[in-house]
Structures are given as structure tokens and as C-alpha cells.
Amino acid sequence: MMIAARVFATCGLSLILMTPAAGFEYSSKQSNAIASVAQANVAGGNCPGQEAINTAMADELREAGFVADPYKSTEFERVWRANTVELYGLLHRSSAALCAALWQRLGPSGSHGHQMLKVRNR
Secondary structure, eight states, X not given: OOEEXXXXXXXXXXXXXXXXXXXXXXXXXXXXXXXXXXXXXXXXXXXXXXXXXXXXXXXXXXXXXXXXXXXGOHHHHHHHHHHHHHHHHHHHHOHHHHHHHHHHHHSTTOTTSSOOEEEOOO
């Protein structure tokens, strides 16, 4: 199956949302939810001072229509992996820029509209 990519720019850095090819069962809302949760997960594990909000990530998936544990789905895994691989590539090339872009998208008052990152408690 081919996976299509959509690009958006934040902080001068292009973030790529990987989505399944046309005709697949996921809606764009579901594909975007997977991408957003993958972004929060990568930021929370790799960006200094950022922590992913687990309940917000679960809410994001639930609001997109995932009712069971989507991580068990092969197609979910494929879309998740495509997003994660791309994010780690960006992290390797420009971690500060990626972390800033993810914070602006998923942090408080972020452009995504649902906060999925918070300042890490020390």
C-alpha cells in the first residue's frame, strides 16, 4: 500500500503527516490523530523539557473514532511507523527546530487545538 504525505510548515520546519493512500479505511481525521499522537510521543521522549500528556493522546484517538486499542491493528502500526520514522529523521537533522515546531503545534495554545504536550516536571 502506498502512503501519501501532507506537509505543513511550523517555525520554518516542514512536518510531514503520513496518511494512508486513498481508499483505505481511515478517515483524514483518524490519520491526522495518529500523526498528532506520534508527534506528541516523539516530542515527549526526545525534546528537553517536554512531556506528552497520555490522557490527551488517548482522547485524540477516541475523538477520531478509535474505540478499541488501535495499536493492535496492522494498518495503524503502518501509519504510526511511517510517521515515527519521518519524525526521528527530522529529529536527527534538526532536533531544536523539530522540538520547537512540535511545541508550537501541540503545546499550550498550540495550532493543533488540543494540547498534547506540557512542560516536564523535574
